[in-house]
Amino acid sequence: MDANFKKQLEQIACKVRIGIIESVHAAKAGHPGGSLSIAEILTYLYFKEMNVDPENPKDPKRDRFVLSKGHAAPALYATLAERGYFSPDELLTLRQIGSRLQGHPDMKNIPGVDMSTGSLGQGISTAVGMALSSKHFGDNYNVYTILGDGEIEEGQVWEAAMFASNKKLSNLTAFIDLNNLQIDGTIDEVNSAKPVDKKFEAFGWHVITIDGHDYDAIESALAEAKTVDKPVAIIAETVKGKGVSYMENAVNWHGAAPNDELFEVAMTELNAALAAFN
Numbered sequence: 001m002d003a004n005f006k007k008q009l010e011q012i013a014c015k016v017r018i019g020i021i022e023s024v025h026a027a028k029a030g031h032p033g034g035s036l037s038i039a040e041i042l043t044y045l046y047f048k049e050m051n052v053d054p055e056n057p058k059d060p061k062r063d064r065f066v067l068s069k070g071h072a073a074p075a076l077y078a079t080l081a082e083r084g085y086f087s088p089d090e091l092l093t094l095r096q097i098g099s100r101l102q103g104h105p106d107m108k109n110i111p112g113v114d115m116s117t118g119s120l121g122q123g124i125s126t127a128v129g130m131a132l133s134s135k136h137f138g139d140n141y142n143v144y145t146i147l148g149d150g151e152i153e154e155g156q157v158w159e160a161a162m163f164a165s166n167k168k169l170s171n172l173t174a175f176i177d178l179n180n181l182q183i184d185g186t187i188d189e190v191n192s193a194k195p196v197d198k199k200f201e202a203f204g205w206h207v208i209t210i211d212g213h214d215y216d217a218i219e220s221a222l223a224e225a226k227t228v229d230k231p232v233a234i235i236a237e238t239v240k241g242k243g244v245s246y247m248e249n250a251v252n253w254h255g256a257a258p259n260d261e262l263f264e265v266a267m268t269e270l271n272a273a274l275a276a277f278n
Helices: 003-027 039-049 070-083 088-093 122-137 155-166 196-202 215-225 260-275
Strands: 064-067 143-148 172-178 206-211 232-237
Touching: 003 039, 003 070, 003 088, 003 215, 003 260, 039 070, 039 143, 039 215, 064 070, 064 122, 070 088, 122 143, 122 155, 122 172, 172 196, 196 206, 196 232, 206 215, 215 232
Parallel strands: 064 143, 143 172, 172 232, 206 232
Antiparallel strands: none
């Protein structure tokens, strides 16, 4: 990847992380940990990979994205704001009465949101349906989704995975955010789905394992995904809470908002990281 372009993506991801922290702090609620862990993936998808246009968010030829782990909505909103779907100022209305930015994505009111999600396990099923529709009607758009590693404990995920393989949905790519933490502890403590790669392989998917914060790895994986005639699962090894020191690998930041003091700590770190690009 071109070094200058990679730097641009890194800057955008840093701004996405700032948007996540600002919105969750303003709402005094939300899910920062699993939002911060997917900043690079979302940045690459919306600023490089996907065929989308903020000026025409309902373009029938656009690629689709489904945030199956819908509680990470702050990450999606911050990315959409940076991409130009709406003003970043609106991020400060997260979860407030009358705001379009609900705690989980809402396809009816938020431009750029292709599917309302929240109940874990259901997002990938709708992504499968979109991919099937694209194949059936010859629309030629691609579908991308992000699942949580705790989310894949849901049985519906594997029903969808089986169906996608049987229908050879090569236009479907699923990122699994493997940060090893969920709401009640580590995935090993709660209900481990490991080995995740072998499970998706057993269900007929092409599997690629990467560092989910490495743009070269993300780019390479998505390029490889285009060469196979089956759905692709990209196992993205990530750090929950990435970018904010006290949130990294800390399960208590799965669904909690920083107080004013910790907000300032996070913003100092993130703004310093952003300034380092200049």
